Amino acid sequence: MSPTKTVTKSANRLSRAVVVDRALELAAAEGLEAVTVRRLATALDVTPMALYWHFRTKDELLDGCADRLLDGVEIPADDGAWPERMRAAMDALVAAIRPHPQVAVLVDRRMLQHPSGLALTEMALGCLAEAGFSTADAAQISWHALATAIVLVTGDQVDDSGTQADEREVELEQKASLLRGLPPDRYPHLLAAVDDMVRCADTERFFDLGVELFVAGIVGTAPKKRRS
Amino acid sequence: MSPTKTVTKSANRLSRAVVVDRALELAAAEGLEAVTVRRLATALDVTPMALYWHFRTKDELLDGCADRLLDGVEIPADDGAWPERMRAAMDALVAAIRPHPQVAVLVDRRMLQHPSGLALTEMALGCLAEAGFSTADAAQISWHALATAIVLVTGDQVDDSGTQADEREVELEQKASLLRGLPPDRYPHLLAAVDDMVRCADTERFFDLGVELFVAGIVGTAPKKRRS
DNA sequence: ACCTGAACACCGTTCAAGT
């Protein structure tokens, strides 16, 4: 047999890539707060300090994770009407971070450090300029777009501590029954919406609505209105 | 002299209220990650374990901080057209959490646990029902409103670690000069907007634009359009 | 070049005890 098949030890050689791999696995399995230098090290069968050869600090490691998500961005074609391009840019970002909701928060810091982040931002700023916004407004709206994408992805998910599936279910049910105890005369709408408040029935609709809402907001606020 | 004036020790008696006070001060001064059971204890001139008499866990303490922010909400009058009421609700929330940007993130978990949070949510759901949204959509939009308010407040601020004023300034300048090194042919809009991307010139405009954008999005997406 | 080992200054929290 070739050594690459038997010698798993040497196959387990550390590198930024495999560390990030494991970090993403860990985050997916037990939440971002479980991604600890020490836990990551034991998961990689290595000393905590081994990681510090490949990353200067833990923050740099987390940046690596964020960059990995941004690597997956598929930059959309930059043609067509600006609202459609704006939507395409947001969809591309959302699609890239959706597979890793636990680490989506980290993308914020890397957006202007990563080629894909820069490309999407440039695209957004182009749309917003075309829409007639000042550069100051455009800048704020573009970062708002990023924040919206992140919030959409993270909001759909486990978030509340590293609890998993079943634990989460009882937690949600507690929250629901607490809401159901509210006085019906003062909270009619809330009581009618308890189930919808507590858990999201249709994830796809959730993302669509979120992006739709955002783009509609820009269109509605744009100084130069779009001709039909 | 009366004992209340001289005996500062007994004036320093612990209570949930004074612990939350100090926690908010600490967060304001050095960031949320500086709010540690042990640091908070030394700031209060007390043993770390003293806090555990008043709060079952650190999370409960942080909930206390969030509740404090929500206590400050001024519930707006629930009359007028729904887009105006929606805006009033968002403005009220933003106004309440703006004074404590560092702890704004914590509000998310408490919104449906706190009277003011419930009142604002009920109001928002009422607006959205009037606008013709399904309860499912309304629920998602209302939590999106909350997320937007929080993101607006936290986005304006120190956020990147507990760095303060001057440190932050050099950090921003680094980011800016990095952006200025980009190829001008590929990133024309980005280069034109570097200063606006890196720091927010007009905070008031930032909040207005954020809320405006959100409400406009709802108006633009609403099944029942508003009659002028 | 790549990793280990021991040590440091931190965390949140439990549990038994003091007053």
Add this chain to the structure above:
DNA sequence: ACCTGAACACCGTTCAAGT
């Protein structure tokens, strides 16, 4: 009722050392 003290199982990171 309200707080202290010692202890436990964790953190991220530095620094010197191994191979």
